[in-house]
Amino acid sequence: MxxxxxxxxxxxxxxxxxxxxxxxxxxxxxxxxxxxxxxxxxxxxxxxxxxxxxxxxxxPLPQTNTEPLVIAVPHITEMGEALSAQQERLLDGHKxxxxxxxxxxxxxxxxxxxxxxxxxxxxxxxxxxxxxxxxxxxxxxxxxxxxxxxxxxxxxxxxxxxxxxxxxxxxxxxxxxxxxxLPLSLLIYLVIKLVLRPLNQLQQQVANKTPEQLHEIQLALPSELQPIQGAINSLLQRIRRYLQQEKRFVADASHELRTPLSILQLHAQNLSSAKDPVEIAEAINAITEGSKRMSHLVDQLLSIARLDHLRQINCAIVALTPLLHQSLSQLPIKLLDKVNWQLELDNSCEVYGDSTLLQSVLRNVLDNAAKYSVTDGVVQVTTQQNAEITTIRISNGGAVEPDISRLGDRFYRHQQHQNSDGAGLGLSIVKHIVALHHGQLSFKRNSAGGLDVTLTLPAAAPGENHR
Structure with a gap:
């Protein structure tokens, strides 16, 4: 192993x-x-x-010596190996x-x-x-x-x-x-265990975390572990924020789905007991409208779910003017006839992105601009390109002042627009798609009492000089 x-x-x-x-x-x-x-x-x-x-x-030795002088060498056994140096010196010589x-x-x-x-x-x-x-x-x-x-x-x-x-x-x-x-290895092991104890403490703190206890970790760690603790705390903060958003989303979605379901149930009961053809027609019409609204809500919920899991998009250079015309053509006739459209388009403008997603962005913004504009008001659409940035500005006139800080939040709708078609998910979808394209979305009140929506999108791929 x-x-x-x-x-x-x-x-x-x-x-x-x-x-x-x-x-x-x-x-x-x-x-x-x-x-x-x-x-x-x-x-x-x-x-x-x-x-x-x-x-x-x-x-010199005497010349009379015929034999060489032999110096005796003592014969000492090897028993001296077992003796100390002092004992060896007592012998008559050395081995x-x-x-x-x-x-x-x-x-x-x-x-x-x-x-x-x-x-x-x-x-x-x-x-x-x-x-x-x-x-x-x-x-x-x-x-x-x-x-x-x-x-x-x-x-x-x-x-x-x-x-x-x-x-x-x-x-x-x-x-x-x-x-x-052996003693050095044991000492080294104890030192390593002592040095790594803060890492074990950090591991225990992370292991003990539950979805209900995502508070930050505060430990006195060595300087080498402090960036890891900071990264973990940052991750916990994002998870906590994500869970809060999901809880709010589930609660809001449940509320939004409960209302049309209750209306459908009520009209279905009325239809079952109605005898008058006029009442039957009204009930059928109400059921049809409620079904359309519920279908629209489910479609938007599915769109948000897909966008939440989308990390990469297929981008290409897209001509902006045809894309705007296609988005306008997809709006309901009653919205197209409700306002006067002023288009000031630069036909040379291009954007770098996914044409299908960008069409969804433009359709939602144009839909909201007409829906929340006064009748016979003006919706102005202008486009311009500067270097590698393309700007789209959509302005309308209105009588309701929304909370700009909450625009783009899921299910947010102004109090006076609670009975309008929609579920408050359109701008949330727009905000998510613009972020995927590394663009910017901003809102500003205008002098006509309406809202200016500004979209800033890349005109070329990162690192490329288009044109």
Whole structure:
């Protein structure tokens, strides 16, 4: 099973980094120590050779000696490994003496040597350091020549001394790593757990949220987590606002649907008991009008539901004047005849958007302009294009002053227009479609007592210079 945990990866990463760093440091220290050890032993070989040559030069051996002088080497068992350094010093010598040897030759004659050098092969008469093998054992040698006495001194040391000491050094480097890893890992785990505790607190706060408890989270978090808390609070605020809008929408929709249903039910009852043809005709007409109003309301509710889930639209360059004429042609005849239409259109104007959605915008705005205008009033439509922006202004004259701040809210209608056709959803649909096109919708009272509706839409695709 895949592990997906910040705590796990932090613990693993820090431990691996720590182990790698300590191991690299131990490896470097080990090789540095071996290098220094080699230099010390090499210096000891050179010093011993020079000391022996000085002694032999100052006090030469009698010429009558036909056999070389053999210096005994103490035979000490390896039991010294279990002894402390202080106990080893009490012995009559040291176990490493058997691993150090020397020879001295005057001319072609061997005059002095250590006991463990009796079986040595003939050393090289070449000043400096060399390596020889005796019975499968590697020795490092140093050759020193004294010309005035024709004296060669050879000192040697077994290589396994250096290897043994190198192993001790390596153990000394590895042992702290092995003993430190477990407590350090535990300490790192506790530190990570402490550092990530604010993240756990934030997770618990978010997990405990319910639709009824969407208040903001207020925790004293580190600076790295404060943007996350801010983003979560912003999201909670949007969700709370969205839920409030949906609750209001459901309540308003229920109210708007209940009224025409009650009217239909009443007229249906009247129709079932009516005997007079005139009453029957009135009931049928009322039922027909109520059905139309209810059908219109359901269509608008479905349109809003579709727009709420619409995130992308198919945009193209659309000529504005034909679009306006098509929208006007879709208005009811009684609205077209109710007012005088003044069209001041720039035929070169174009908009960038979805022609079907834009037609719905224009149809709703023109419908409202005529519906809420005084009879025989004037509805003026003007268009103009400036750079990449196209502006459409629709003005009418009226006697009712609406609450401009609420225009575009769902189901909002002025008190004096409660009996008018419609459900107060048209401008809400317009507002949503304009937002999808990255345009702007504004309202302003005019001098004729009516309303100026201004639509600002892009004339070209973003990043393109149209024309």
């Amino acid at each position: 895949a592990i997906n945990s910040i705590k796990f990866y932090l613990l693993l990463g820090i431990n691996l980094l720590m182990l790698g760093t300590l191991s690299l440091n131990a490896w470097i220290s080990y090789h540095d120590a071996l290098h220094e050890l080699d230099e010390i032993y090499d210096a000891e070989l050179a010093r011993s050779a020079k000391l022996i040559s000085l002694l032999l030069s100052s006090n 490493y003496e058997g691993k150090i040897a020397f020879q001295a030759q005057q001319g072609d004659k061997l005059i002095m040597l250590s006991e463990n050098a009796l079986q040595f092969p003939t050393p090289k008469r070449e000043a400096g350091y060399h390596e020889i093998t005796e019975h499968g054992t590697l020795w490092v040698t140093f050759s020193y020549f004294v010309p005035e006495h024709n004296l060669w001194v050879f000192t040697a040391q077994r290589e396994d001394i250096r290897e043994e000491l190198g192993a001790h050094i390596a153990q000394a480097q590895v042992r702290p790593i092995l003993f430190m890893m």
